[in-house]
Amino acid sequence: MRRPTGLLLAFPAILVVILLAAVFASVVSVSLLQADPGGAVFHGPASLRNYTRLLGSADAWRSVSNTLRLSGIVTLICLVCGFPLARLLARASSARTRRMILFCLMATFFSGGVTRAYAWLIILGNRGLINQSLQALGLPSVALINNETGVVTAMLNFVLPFFVLTLFSALRTIPDTLESAARNLGASRARTFLHVTLPLSLPGVAASCFLCFALSLGAFLFPEMLGGGRVQVLATAIYDRIQTTYDVPSAAALAMLFLLLILCLLAVLGAARQVVTRRAT
Amino acid sequence: MGASCPLEIEGLSKRYGQHQAVDGVALSVAEGETLALLGPSGCGKTTVLQSIAGFVTPDAGDIRLGGESLLPIPPERRGTAMLFQHYALFPHMSVGGNVGFGLRMARVPKAEARRRVEEALRLVRIEALASRRPAQLSGGQRQRVALARALVIEPRLLLLDEPLGALDQNLREEMQTELRKLQRRLGLTTVMVTHDQHEAIVLSDKIAVMRNGRIEQAGTPLEIHDHPGSHYVATFTGVENLLPATRSSTDIVEIAGTPIAGLHAPQGTTDALTVAIRASAVGMRAAGAKPSGLLGTIVFTQVLGAAIRYEVALPGALLVRVDEARRGTAIWEPGTAVVLDLPADRCTVLTGNA
Numbered sequence: 001m002r003r004p005t006g007l008l009l010a011f012p013a014i015l016v017v018i019l020l021a022a023v024f025a026s027v028v029s030v031s032l033l034q035a036d037p038g039g040a041v042f043h044g045p046a047s048l049r050n051y052t053r054l055l056g057s058a059d060a061w062r063s064v065s066n067t068l069r070l071s072g073i074v075t076l077i078c079l080v081c082g083f084p085l086a087r088l089l090a091r092a093s094s095a096r097t098r099r100m101i102l103f104c105l106m107a108t109f110f111s112g113g114v115t116r117a118y119a120w121l122i123i124l125g126n127r128g129l130i131n132q133s134l135q136a137l138g139l140p141s142v143a144l145i146n147n148e149t150g151v152v153t154a155m156l157n158f159v160l161p162f163f164v165l166t167l168f169s170a171l172r173t174i175p176d177t178l179e180s181a182a183r184n185l186g187a188s189r190a191r192t193f194l195h196v197t198l199p200l201s202l203p204g205v206a207a208s209c210f211l212c213f214a215l216s217l218g219a220f221l222f223p224e225m226l227g228g229g230r231v232q233v234l235a236t237a238i239y240d241r242i243q244t245t246y247d248v249p250s251a252a253a254l255a256m257l258f259l260l261l262i263l264c265l266l267a268v269l270g271a272a273r274q275v276v277t278r279r280a281t
Numbered sequence: 282m283g284a285s286c287p288l289e290i291e292g293l294s295k296r297y298g299q300h301q302a303v304d305g306v307a308l309s310v311a312e313g314e315t316l317a318l319l320g321p322s323g324c325g326k327t328t329v330l331q332s333i334a335g336f337v338t339p340d341a342g343d344i345r346l347g348g349e350s351l352l353p354i355p356p357e358r359r360g361t362a363m364l365f366q367h368y369a370l371f372p373h374m375s376v377g378g379n380v381g382f383g384l385r386m387a388r389v390p391k392a393e394a395r396r397r398v399e400e401a402l403r404l405v406r407i408e409a410l411a412s413r414r415p416a417q418l419s420g421g422q423r424q425r426v427a428l429a430r431a432l433v434i435e436p437r438l439l440l441l442d443e444p445l446g447a448l449d450q451n452l453r454e455e456m457q458t459e460l461r462k463l464q465r466r467l468g469l470t471t472v473m474v475t476h477d478q479h480e481a482i483v484l485s486d487k488i489a490v491m492r493n494g495r496i497e498q499a500g501t502p503l504e505i506h507d508h509p510g511s512h513y514v515a516t517f518t519g520v521e522n523l524l525p526a527t528r529s530s531t532d533i534v535e536i537a538g539t540p541i542a543g544l545h546a547p548q549g550t551t552d553a554l555t556v557a558i559r560a561s562a563v564g565m566r567a568a569g570a571k572p573s574g575l576l577g578t579i580v581f582t583q584v585l586g587a588a589i590r591y592e593v594a595l596p597g598a599l600l601v602r603v604d605e606a607r608r609g610t611a612i613w614e615p616g617t618a619v620v621l622d623l624p625a626d627r628c629t630v631l632t633g634n635a
Contacts, residue, residue: 180336181369183356185383185434195382199373 031252050253071216146228170204286347293342320491362436543625564622
C-alpha cells in the first residue's frame with residue numbers, strides 16, 4: 001500500500017479545493033435568489049432575474065468597460081515603461097546596476113497595498129507633494145486623485161514590478177550573441193531590435209502583458225481609495241452593491257459575470273499567446 | 282566570392298577595470314591568409330577578435346582592413362563575418378532565413394538573394410535543410426549553417442571564434458578538413474581564435490600564441506609546433522619533452538652529461554638550459570654491445586594507435602617520451618636498454634629550467 005501517503009500529502013490541497021468549490025457554489029446559488037429591499041435576507045424562487053437585470057443596466061456595463069479600459073491602459077504603460085527596464089536589467093553588464101534595479105522593484109513588495117495607497121494619496125493629493133511643489137513654483141494645481149489618473153498611477157506601482165520581473169526572466173534567456181550576430185551580418189541597432197530581439201521577446205512580452213492585465217482586472221483597493229468613488233470598476237461595483245444596498249444576490253450575480261468575462265478574456269489572450277509562442281520557436 | 286583584404290593591427294590595447302586584457306598587440310594578416318590566435322582563456326585573444334568585429338572598442342591602437350581603419354566604422358558596416366562559438370543561429374528563422382539574413386539587411390533583391398542562399402547552402406552541402414529550424418539540426422549541421430550565413434555576405438574578412446569547439450571529435454576532424462579546403466578555395470583572409478593547438482595548426486597559415494594580452498610568439502604552424510620560443514609556448518602547445526640541459530665547455534648542449542651532436546647553446550646565456558623536443562622527433566634504437574650516446578632504459582609503454590609511446594629513463598631521473606611510428610616492428614618491452622637520438626634540427630634550446 002503506497003496510496004495513503006500520496007492521499008495524505010494531497011489532503012491540504014484537496015481541502016482548499018473543496019473550500020473554494022463550496023464558496024463558489026454558494027456565490028452561484030445566492031446569485032439566483034432575490035433580496036428584500038433594505039433587508040439582509042434573500043429568498044427564492046431561483047431565477048436568472050439578477051442576470052437579466054444586470055445585462056440591461058448601463059451602470060454595470062460602464063463598470064465593465066471601465067475595468068477593461070483601465071486594465072488596458074495599465075498594461076500598455078507597463079509595456080512602454082517596463083520593456084526598456086526589463087531589457088536594461090537583462091543586459092546590465094554590472095551586477096551592481098542589476099541588484100539596484102531589482103531591489104527597487106522588490107521594495108514595492110515589502111509594503112502592503114493600503115500603505116501604498118495612502119502613500120500615493122500623500123503624494124498625489126490636492127495638498128500633496130506634487131501640488132505643493134507646483135504651487136511653490138506658482139503653477140496651478142492639478143487634480144491627481146479621485147480620478148483615473150490616480151487610480152492608474154497606483155495600479156502601475158502595483159503591477160509594474162510583476163511585469164518587469166516576468167519579462168526580465170524571459171529576456172535573459174535570449175543570448176546576446178544573437179544580437180552581435182545580427183550586427184555582424186549588417187543589421188543596424190534598430191533593425192537588430194526589429195528582426196531579432198523583438199521577435200524573440202514576444203513570448204515573454206505576451207506572458208508579462210497577460211499577467212499584468214489579469215492583475216489589473218481584479219484591482220479593488222486602488223480604484224476604491226484613489227478613485228474616491230468616481231472611478232467605478234467591477235470590483236468596486238460589487239463592493240458598493242453589498243455596502244450601500246445590501247443587495248448581496250445582485251452583487252453575487254455581478255461577480256459571476258465578472259468571472260465569466262475574465263475567463264473569456266483569458267481564453268482569448270491565452271490563445272493569442274500560444275500563436276505568438278509557436279511562431280517564435 | 283568577395284574581395285578579400287589584408288588586415289593590420291597596431292598597438293592594440295584594451296583594459297577592463299584593473300585587468301589589461303590586450304596589451305599592445307601588433308599583427309598582420311596577408312590577403313587570403315589565415316591567422317590563428319592561440320592561447321588559454323583570459324589571454325586576450327577573444328578581445329582582439331571582438332575588437333576587429335567592432336563589439337569591443339579598444340583603448341589604443343588601430344585595426345586596418347585593406348588599408349582603411351575599421352575603428353570609426355560600426356560593426357554592421359565593417360564587412361567582417363563572424364562564426365560564433367555556439368553558432369548564434371536565429372532560432373525563430375529557418376535555415377534559409379538565417380543564411381539570407383545578411384542579404385536581407387543589405388537589401389539584396391529577392392531573386393538574387395535566393396540564388397546566393399542556395400549557392401551558399403550547396404557550398405557547405407546542406408541544401409536539403411533550407412526549410413528546417415535550427416532546433417531541428419545536429420551540431421555539425423548548425424555549424425554549416427553558421428558558416429554559410431557568414432560566407433554568403435561575401436565578407437572582406439572571416440572571423441572564427443572557437444569554430445569547432447562545440448563538436449565531437451570525429452565531426453571536428455571532418456569539419457577541420459572541410460573548413461581548410463573552403464578557405465583555400467575562397468581565398469578569404471581569416472582570423473580565428475582557439476585554445477586548441479591542434480586546431481590552430483591544422484587550420485592556419487600563421488599562429489600567434491598569446492599570453493596575458495601580449496603575443497608571446499608568432500610563426501608558421503610548423504615553427505610553433507617544432508620550435509616553441511619559450512617555456513610557456515612549449516607547455517601550452519603540448520611539447521612532450523622539456524629536458525633540463527647544461528652548456529659544455531665548447532658551448533655544445535649536454536643532456537644527462539651527454540653532448541647532443543650539432544646542438545649549440547645560444548650565445549651569452551646562462552648555464553641552465555632546457556631542450557624542448559616533440560616525442561615524435563626523438564629517435565630510438567636498441568643499445569648494441571658497445572653503446573654510445575644518450576643511453577636509457579624503457580620504463581613504460583603505451584599504445585597510441587598509429588604510434589607507440591615509450592617513456593625512457595635516463596641517468597639522473599630524467600624521463601624522455603618517445604613516440605615511435607609503428608612499422609611492423611614488435612613493441613619494445615619495458616626494461617630494454619636503448620640509445621636515444623635527438624636530431625639537433627628538431628630541438629629547441631630554451632634558457633633557464635622549466
